[in-house]
Amino acid sequence: MxxxxxxxxxxxxxxxxxxxxxxxxxxxxxxxxxxxxxxxxxxxxxxxxxxxxxxxxxxxxxxxxxxxxxxxxxxxxxxxxxxxxxxxxxxxxxxxxxxxxxxxxxxxxxxxxxxxxxxxxxxxxxxxxxxxxxxxxxxxxxxxxxxxxxxxxxxxxxxxxxxxxxxxxxxxxxxxxxxxxxxxxxxxxxSIVYGDSRTGQATRFTALYHHVRSLSAIRDIYLKEIRELGGEKARRHGIYLDADGTLHLPLRIHLPRRGSVNLIPIDYFVAAVLAVLDRPDSDTIYHLTSNRPVSMEELACYCERFLNIRGIKVHYGPAPEGFAPNPAEALFDKFVEPYRPYLSDIRNFERRHTDVATEGIDPPELTYDVFERCMAFAAGANWGR
Ligand SMILES: NC(=O)c1ccc[n+]([C@@H]2O[C@H](COP(=O)([O-])OP(=O)(O)OC[C@H]3O[C@@H](n4cnc5c(N)ncnc54)[C@H](OP(=O)(O)O)[C@@H]3O)[C@@H](O)[C@H]2O)c1
CATH class of the missing domain: 3.40.50.720 (NAD(P)-binding Rossmann-like Domain)
Structure with a gap:
């Protein structure tokens, strides 16, 4: 072009x-x-x-x-x-x-x-x-x-x-x-796109952001209750502040099976699209996906570290009989329901056409540093509200 x-x-x-x-x-x-x-x-x-x-x-x-x-x-x-x-x-x-x-x-x-x-x-x-x-x-x-x-x-x-x-x-x-x-x-x-891996910038905050924002909202509800009302309700739900200021927030996430989440940053998406526009192959499909999707455990760790909380546990398979979610779990479930199918994904994406068209442009890994940069930008933009 x-x-x-x-x-x-x-x-x-x-x-x-x-x-x-x-x-x-x-x-x-x-x-x-x-x-x-x-x-x-x-x-x-x-x-x-x-x-x-x-x-x-x-x-x-x-x-x-x-x-x-x-x-x-x-x-x-x-x-x-x-x-x-x-x-x-x-x-x-x-x-x-x-x-x-x-x-x-x-x-x-x-x-x-x-x-x-x-x-x-x-x-x-x-x-x-x-x-x-x-x-x-x-x-x-x-x-x-x-x-x-x-x-x-x-x-x-x-x-x-x-x-x-x-x-x-x-x-x-x-x-x-x-x-x-x-x-x-x-x-x-x-696949699922998040902000710029180098600057954290994004113009909209859906998908990955939605989960982190949901957790952040739940955290803030309990922090407010602890700080302003003494935290009686939080304690009843097993939620309390540790001496180091970390919020202990037990949250069990039940997923049907072990899988991963395929995420790419917007800078990779843009670079890959520009490469295809420059050298398109007629009638061809390109997978703009990550070679190293992240596991839910990794994402849970990233969220805990970023939000200064602990207690997220990911369970695979059906929830045990009689499982009753605590209010924080029920709220989180409600928030993330539409995105559930993407949290234990087993799809692997072939990238033969993409690798040829985008030679030398590799999808960067979602490390904690990148995650933090993107989420800090989103939080600074009040999650786009
Ligand atoms: N975000 C991701 O992670 C992701 C992942 C895979 C594929 N994709 C694909 O990437 C493309 C862009 O996604 P996105 O995340 O950028 O979506 P987005 O932020 O929701 O933006 C959608 C765009 O489509 C326009 N649009 C929607 N309905 C329209 C209508 N009836 N008439 C005219 N324009 C309309 C919107 O215009 P307004 O601003 O006026 O609403 C906006 O410009 C989509 O084809 C999506 O399927 C996105």
Whole structure:
């Protein structure tokens, strides 16, 4: 890329992954057309400018065009003049926008955004004679029972939620439509993404952050009760402050089986995507995943150390008969319920295509230092609230 005649049309630039990708593309000089939506009365242009500024990217004049779009409309919500302008300039498409909610109550919206909207975006790519259509999917398009996940289309899978289901469905539609229309495409499948491993920065705090924030909220409830009300309730739940100030917080986490959590930092995600954009292989799937997923025990240790608590125990297999969670455990269970399928994951991701395309760019390990940097940034940003 960075060829002076090339322009990338990007969706999802206001999201976590998209904002970091947009900033990196701007920094290396790519020309962009951002298609997105306003937030209430806040225009898209203002949102994009604020994100670029927060990520330290300063676009040159005319480097970033911003168009408010509606993908449910066959013309993407663009007027004739805007549509023709995109067709004239666009050479590549990077489709990052997605409804990322897991809840079944959002089924219709998820299908609309993740599947139905593809038709208008791919049609725009066709009319633009785009050289490539890059689709950001997820590594979790294979069902949770699949231990070996190839960089290949999903044939059949039992999905954990509507998000996974619609992403797998979208992959099939992207492959079919792009093949039918003669548009070369790639499918990029990241695993779970957290902040920048070097700076800790992130623009949204979901997934891994959600667990740590939940634990931090539970800790704060008990700390407040101990400090302000004498801690009688906490003591009844076996919770107390040690002499060194550590909160003893017994929390048993029951998981169906031993597995791991596949996490990659946003800087790796961005570097890997840029490498694929530079050397794409037509009709190819890439797993942007870690070679060393972390175990729940490691994550529990990291959380204990970061939050200055102790007492988290991970148990595998069904909870013993008559098991009654204490209030802290019940609260934690409730908070993390949607993410449960990802905590004891047995999926292994093949990375043959990725290794070739991203030679020399390796996913860094999630060490405690990296974890601390990212969580300190998130806590400093009040977990995005
Ligand atoms: N985060 C991860 O760990 C992760 C892991 C694997 C795969 N992915 C994939 O990576 C991509 C980006 O994820 P993310 O974490 O950055 O998600 P995100 O933070 O939730 O951002 C989603 C983006 O999609 C846009 N969007 C959602 N619904 C839309 C609609 N109806 N019309 C137009 N735009 C819409 C959002 O716009 P607004 O800002 O206007 O809402 C936002 O720009 C997605 O395809 C996701 O499936 C993410």
């Amino acid at each position: 960075t060829d002076s005649n090339e322009t990338i049309v990007m969706t999802g630039a206001t999201g976590f992954l998209g904002s970091h990708l947009m900033a990196a593309l701007v920094q290396r000089g790519d020309r962009l057309i951002i298609l997105g939506r306003p937030q209430g009365t806040r225009p898209l242009r203002e949102r994009v400018d604020a994100l670029l500024a927060s990520l330290g990217a300063t676009p040159k004049k005319h480097q970033v065009d911003v168009l408010e779009a509606d993908f449910s409309d066959p013309s993407c919500g663009l007027n004739w003049h805007q549509y023709a302008g995109v067709c004239l300039k666009a050479t590549h498409f990077l489709h990052c926008a997605s409804d990322t909610r897991f809840s079944e109550t959002n089924r219709l919206a998820s299908i609309q955004t993740n599947v139905r909207s593809l038709a208008s975006i791919i049609e725009l790519a066709r009319r633009s004679r785009a050289a490539y259509f890059h689709y950001v999917s997820t590594a979790y398009v294979f069902g949770a029972e699949t231990s070996s996940c190839p960089e290949a289309p999903v044939i059949a899978a039992r999905h954990a939620n509507v998000y996974e289901e619609t992403k797998a469905w979208a992959e099939r539609d992207v492959a079919e439509e792009c093949s039918r229309l003669g548009i070369p495409y790639t499918i990029l499948r990241p």
